Amino acid sequence: MIDIFIDDKKISAEENQTILQVAKANGIKIPHLCFHPALKPSGSCKLCGVEVSSPAGKHVVMLSCIIKVKEKLEIRTNSELVKTTRTKAFNKLLQMAPDSLRIRNLAKEFDVAVIPPPDGCIRCRLCIRVCNEIIKAKALKMVKTENGSMVVPEPGRCNGCGTCANLCPTKIIKVVDLDNVRTVSIKKETIGQLPLERCEGCGTMYATINFIKHVEETTHTHPDTKEHHHLCSSCIKLMSNRAATERERIKK
Ligand code: SF4
Numbered sequence: 001m002i003d004i005f006i007d008d009k010k011i012s013a014e015e016n017q018t019i020l021q022v023a024k025a026n027g028i029k030i031p032h033l034c035f036h037p038a039l040k041p042s043g044s045c046k047l048c049g050v051e052v053s054s055p056a057g058k059h060v061v062m063l064s065c066i067i068k069v070k071e072k073l074e075i076r077t078n079s080e081l082v083k084t085t086r087t088k089a090f091n092k093l094l095q096m097a098p099d100s101l102r103i104r105n106l107a108k109e110f111d112v113a114v115i116p117p118p119d120g121c122i123r124c125r126l127c128i129r130v131c132n133e134i135i136k137a138k139a140l141k142m143v144k145t146e147n148g149s150m151v152v153p154e155p156g157r158c159n160g161c162g163t164c165a166n167l168c169p170t171k172i173i174k175v176v177d178l179d180n181v182r183t184v185s186i187k188k189e190t191i192g193q194l195p196l197e198r199c200e201g202c203g204t205m206y207a208t209i210n211f212i213k214h215v216e217e218t219t220h221t222h223p224d225t226k227e228h229h230h231l232c233s234s235c236i237k238l239m240s241n242r243a244a245t246e247r248e249r250i251k252k
């Protein structure tokens, strides 16, 4: 038997044991994922790093599942050096398995702040820019949170046009038309919920009342605007084709 020190506590250990085995046997917790008692250690996950002080006074992080104990070895399981290495190791694993609850729960248990799970938004701001610059509804904004910046709705401003959803490259913004109501949402948050208007031509619900009003208000001064129709895109196309055929007929 030899004596080692883990977090300043003197512990007796057998010489061929690893640091992780000794820590486990003495109720000292070290995070680990790739260690299995029936298999040879592989040092793959890098979560089990501990700070080891060499006789020359150097402090290095070593994998506790691999390194065997030696007489008078001094080990720290929660030093600043260990915490930094551990955080890096957790984040590296989460880049490969971002939705792994086991890794996230283990990080929580050891008080490690890790990267948040991906939310499907690439922060291109196309939704915000089109809503501000073209639609002018200003229904979306970017806010800073503890998990980084995020796109969030500005309550009561959406007119339900759906342009943000059309432009969103990852399709994280959704438009759902149900029971004559359009709901525009981002992740679990509602951007707008507005009643739909019926097309005068075919009767399908085609756009929100608020958006039609917005179009009328913003285009009524345009020299090409003669009158406003409440028609869906298919009926407008049909009407334009008919008008073109009629013009051709008159020309002949
Ligand atoms: S929600 Fe879509 S459009 Fe908006 S910033 Fe994220 S990825 Fe870009």
Ligand code: FES
Pocket: 031, 032, 033, 034, 035, 042, 043, 044, 045, 046, 047, 048, 049, 063, 064, 065, 066
């Ligand atoms: S337990 Fe994975 S590297 Fe040690």
